[in-house]
Amino acid sequence: MKPSLSRLKKNMWGMLGFLLLISLMLSGCSRETATEASAAPANGKEITLVIGAYSIAKDAMADILPKFQQEWKAKTGQTVKFQESYEASGTQARAIIGGFEADVTLLAMEGDVDKLVKAGLVDKTWRDAPDGGMITRSVVALGTREGNPLGIHDFTDLTKPGVKVLYPNPQTSGGAQWDINAIYGAGLKLSEEQGKKDPAYAKAFLQKVHQNIESLDKSGRASMAAFEYGVGDVVVTYENELLARIKQGQKYDVIIPKYTIKIENPAAVVDKYADQHGTRKVAEAFVEYLRSKEAQTMFADYGFRPVDEEVLKANEKRYPIPSGLFDITYLGGWDEVRATLYSKKGIWYQVLAGI
Template sequence: MGITLTNRLKAKAVSITLLFCLLLTSCSTPNSSMADPHAAAEEVTLVVGAYSVAKDALQELLPLFEAQWLADTGQRIKLQESYEASGTQARAIIGGFEADIAILAMEGDIDIIERAGLITHNWREQGVRGMVTESIVVMGTRAGNPHSIQDWDDLAREGIKVLYPNPKTSGGAQWDINAIYGAGLKQAEEELGSPDAEYAKNYLKRIHANIESLDKSGRASMAAFEYGVGDVIVTYENELLARIAKGIEYDIVVPEHTILIENPIALIDKHIEQHGNRDVAEAFYQFLMSEEAQYIFVKHGFRPVNEAVAEETKHQFSNPSGIFDIDYLGGWDEVREQLYSKRGIWYQVLADL
């Protein structure tokens, strides 16, 4: 009896000691997590809303950033991605799609997100003027350029079937139309001595008369061209360069007068505040500006905004003599009012045809 009672008392003492040790261990865990702000959450969500043409480049870049973030912080990223025509994507973000970062075709689409109150900082002062890549508007033809397309005037020839997307949904389409309209202004300067708007509208109208179809996005328009629709496509230079790099045989025709495309990027402050993920969103923004990321954009046909990468890769891109930027057309506010308002030049062209 005495031995049994002693054994029981010893066993009870051991149990109490073990319980005390477990309590000490569990109490120490929160203090360890507080030392590392990422340890408390094993996963962070990042929501990316981008225009369709950027999809291939971003789907190469995102896994690289995920790996870098995991190595630096020990935290995994749960990615949510959406790729749409730029205007469609902007409206989706305003309508409830909670993107943390927007990568779109033109600054006008970022502007409408900002006016909706979702962007509260000056996004144009971040990075490189708020831009992540550049390009120019060019024309693409079948291999060997069977219709001898040389410049914009050739798109107005009888029987030439032209493709570009719909500017109501596609930022790329607005760049395309801006390029053609601006080329009309340049031609008016040469022939009449001044950039005449009526001349430029008729220039655009003659080309639009040969449009085969108006697709939702630049990527959809490119897909239609690949299926055999049309003789010539008006598109981003990067779209054609990326396909040629994959072995698809197209000819690129760079017109004398064309527009410099600038593609914006912005953090969506309201959504970031809701999600509590500003650190990872800002890190992704900075990653896209890095030399590593910018070289990958070049691989996919984009012109880089990083100065060092731009200098290193400048030989890969054409520099037409008559290139102009959006300021030549008066800036985006003027363009939206003059070309794309309900009584604007674009809708006058449609009504006339």
């Protein structure tokens, strides 16, 4: 006797209900396991470290991360897996504040780490680390087409009619703030040659350069991509970014202006998330490893100026110091720079508005 249609339906719904119950049980176990794994102390066989970095660090990280994995495995027997995110520095900082749970961050400038401090994610003592919390240095440089067809030698050449200039937007890119700081600071240095340090002269100089802007991109990496696609005559960027692209086969002439700024790039443990994930021990070890001679040598191979003095000395021929090099203190420090250049009525926004 064949079962009735109603009985078949009851059996079908019963089976579906049973399968749904099993699915929910398995799902619950999976979520519990994932939660336990993220909160587990660094003594299991495997741990995941989430890295939130600025875009220009990506190439060097491709070599550095596997080396750290090997070292940590040899020391502890534990396997480190990495989840990586690379964005413009300002964008990355906002993402972490917005809920991207990075255990460690590498950013373009200390101001972006300070945003994480204000958000309660990074401890205010992060600068107490060696070298003030910095892991790499660089300088703002100029990249031209191979052979430097327009004869670009300094920031003053960027003010000439017809020179098409690229640099990223300082609203999204920490690298762009270094670029603008360098140009504005060069204007201050030029004004000193004429008798006094004159902010009005420096602003006018920045305006002249910006009048030749061809592309205002999201990040330093985006500016490089546009330049390599054929946009513009000269790109204002990190020296290390140019050297890294040359290493990969791109054709550039690298110009180091007489007056340019020393860039310093920080790394820090994102304390709140590292503690939540149970990754503090490995996160602190990773940031410490970034200052090791091995990691500093790899950074140098990718065009960064090392913070380790021995590694820097070993690479001094590759990284000459321009005669007019200045640092952020020449501009009054980051607090002064943020107030005078990047506030809502600051110099940079006046330049954008043509005021």
